[in-house]
Amino acid sequence: MSPVTPxxxxxxxTQVSLAPVKHAPLNWLRQAHFLxxxxxxxLCPPDTGYELAFAGRxxxxxxxxxxALTAQRQxxxxxxxxxxxxxxxxxxxxxxQQRLVDLPGYGYAAVPEAMKRIWQKELEKYLLxxxxxxxxxxxxxxxxxxxxxxxxxxxxxxxxxxxxxxxxTKADKLNRGPANTALLQVKQYLETxxxxxxxxxxxxxxxxxxEELAAVVAExxxxxxxxxxxxxxxxxTTSAHPSADLAAVDPEEAALPDKILTK
Ligand SMILES: Nc1nc2c(ncn2[C@@H]2O[C@H](COP(=O)(O)OP(=O)(O)O)[C@@H](O)[C@H]2O)c(=O)[nH]1
Ligand SMILES: [Mg+2]
Numbered sequence: 001m002s003p004v005t006p007x008x009x010x011x012x013x014t015q016v017s018l019a020p021v022k023h024a025p026l027n028w029l030r031q032a033h034f035l036x037x038x039x040x041x042x043l044c045p046p047d048t049g050y051e052l053a054f055a056g057r058x059x060x061x062x063x064x065x066x067x068a069l070t071a072q073r074q075x076x077x078x079x080x081x082x083x084x085x086x087x088x089x090x091x092x093x094x095x096x097q098q099r100l101v102d103l104p105g106y107g108y109a110a111v112p113e114a115m116k117r118i119w120q121k122e123l124e125k126y127l128l129x130x131x132x133x134x135x136x137x138x139x140x141x142x143x144x145x146x147x148x149x150x151x152x153x154x155x156x157x158x159x160x161x162x163x164x165x166x167x168x169t170k171a172d173k174l175n176r177g178p179a180n181t182a183l184l185q186v187k188q189y190l191e192t193x194x195x196x197x198x199x200x201x202x203x204x205x206x207x208x209x210x211e212e213l214a215a216v217v218a219e220x221x222x223x224x225x226x227x228x229x230x231x232x233x234x235x236x237t238t239s240a241h242p243s244a245d246l247a248a249v250d251p252e253e254a255a256l257p258d259k260i261l262t263k
Contacts, residue, residue: 025218026211028093032070032100035090041125045090049097049228051132052220055123056139057149058105061169064204065139066091066102069213076102088126095228098221099132105149120152127156134220135163137213142168142179142201145186154195164197165216165260166190171201171208187261198262212259 038044056062063076075091089102103126104119127136136157140150145168157164168186171179179201190197198216202209222228 025214025223026069026071028223029069029214029217030071031094032072032075032091034075035092035096035099037087037089039087040122041088041129044088044126044130045096045099047131049095049099049132050134050221051090051099051101051130052135052137052217053101053103053127053133054137054139055103055153056105056169057141057147060105060139060141061167061202061204062102062105062139065167065169065202065213066100068204068207068210069217070100088122093221097228098223100217100221101133124156127153127162128160133162135165135216137165137167137216139167139169139202140186142171142174142182145182146189154190154193158193158195161196163220164190164195165213166197166199167202167209167213168199169202169204172203172206183261198260200260209259216260 036045054062054066066076067073070091076089087104091100091102092098093100103123127133136153138150138153138157140146154164156162166186168179168183174182183199183201187199190199200209200212202213204210218224
């Protein structure tokens, strides 16, 4: 991957024929809908297909990120209603073999300590045992990264060799300089820990890094693979440029944008 590129403002000049690639994953993600909630690993939906999990401490910006990513104001908010907060929430694409998972975070001590421990255990079980899990998106507030919860999640992901993509959220809260400094500091930590990862700045509010995140999600959920192909009404099929249509369904072509840093 290419070196650090400032996250904003966007000035991405691409060839015309690449435009559908840029937008296809975000269009596809609009299909996301609530599938089910599971209070424990044993009650998760069948462990088939592809799943990508979002984790972060409460207030890290997880709901906002999922809502921005799927262009739905309320999708992840629904999981905020009492009783659902401590559950694993599943959202499916049109094809239910492609799922996003909202993992419970911890924080505001509305939950007793013993309960938190039980939850921690379930989370660990999910991360270590779930076969359809293809990666972990770890969200951290750019102003307070690498808290205990984050390090625990990273350790579990590492134990399993799970793909890790880090979002430094609320990037709009910092100017470009400090934001990039934070990005490099976290990157350095992850390298020191010998994790295999990619990392990016993100802001749901300002839509910073949304396309980059969508590309990662699309890749992890095997978007566009023939095996999972179903009619997708949101996908552009009429293009004046023949190569554009090809590119829109070819995941190889939808390579990760250059604003993502990898190890
Ligand atoms: N400035 C800013 N605030 C954000 C952003 N994303 C989330 N927030 C705010 O951070 C708080 C927590 O967000 P939420 O998505 O509910 O976090 P969650 O607990 O991780 O699901 C809310 O007040 C959001 O409005 C962002 O990109 N920029
Ligand atoms: Mg939330």
